[in-house]
Amino acid sequence: MRIEVRQNILARNDEAAAANRALLASHDVTLVNLMAAPGAGKTSVIMGTIEELRSRVGIAVIEGDIASEVDSLAIEAMDIPAIQINTGGGCHLNAGMIGTALEHLDLEALDMIIIENVGNLVCPAEFDLGEESRILITSVTEGHDKPYKYPQIFRVADAVLINKVDLLPYCDFDMARFRELVLGLNPGASLFEVSCTEERGLAAWTAWLASAVGRVG
């Protein structure tokens, strides 16, 4: 019984995701779904990515949170369009929420929309939002064992950003082991080591992102 309910929810979500995908394709806009645990640095990565790409890519951001609008206010302070979605308790965004947000953006003026999903390594992996790329951010402070515990989100990611590498000297994080675990689950994943605090590694990541979404130079 619960399985049927769940299947219905996912089927309805897939229909809404297909509609988002068609709408975005008609405007030549790329949708990027950024997922991570709470506190991994999603907003900092988005802000760093905007700084790297804004001169050549028209960007907007959709912020997903249980509550609050602190993240969308931070993005708007950069003079970038930002839509805040508060899920009111929901642990992930769904395609219908994104469809509603898209109605409030000027798609003709945009090349890329970055979604900051709710901080959660579980359910966001299951809900297609109509995106072209799925990005997972992990931070070295979370430990290198996360691929064991949350395998699905590592499997569906096109790229994995390993954030907060400036804290590596103070953490028990085995980078070689982490890379091995990630690539064991997802051999095609691109991995990037970054530090938003020290602005390290963002150029390589954003070059990949611009290329992946067909917005090179």
Place this chain on the structure above:
Amino acid sequence: MRIEVRQNILARNDEAAAANRALLASHDVTLVNLMAAPGAGKTSVIMGTIEELRSRVGIAVIEGDIASEVDSLAIEAMDIPAIQINTGGGCHLNAGMIGTALEHLDLEALDMIIIENVGNLVCPAEFDLGEESRILITSVTEGHDKPYKYPQIFRVADAVLINKVDLLPYCDFDMARFRELVLGLNPGASLFEVSCTEERGLAAWTAWLASAVGRVG
């Protein structure tokens, strides 16, 4: 429609939680539900807590994860009974899962059972497992803005552990602001600053825990 389904799920869960609570009361065993984001240090806190209390409190652990049994193996290596629950995609434990785990523990030999919930700051806050205390662990690397974004889990916590304080010199974490936000949501919460790496703050936390569950000295 979705709301009704959700209400039914929560009502069934509450029945199972009440059964767990009655069973544990009849054996004079205290159940503690430990919640946190992925990588906040739940397993390290549990291991440190066991070391502090094992001489006077009979402890077992129930480990919840999407997949893997790395955490229960670590606990068993300490010669402490550990039951691993793999949710197979579910983003939280429910009371029925805990009821099944309790069948596999010798309740007469125990004083306290610590549950390590799935790493998630959202859904675990909504599911009563039959516990006496709810503990939230956050780490300073996650940032001090988490109470804004995940208010419900801060509201339901009896105690909040602020872990990884050894990393404070390297993080942009405002402790006074964090405490203010937590106590604004939950004036009765007890807060403890700890570092499992440097074994700091564990004595105060475990003294509170032993007292809260009526297992003083």
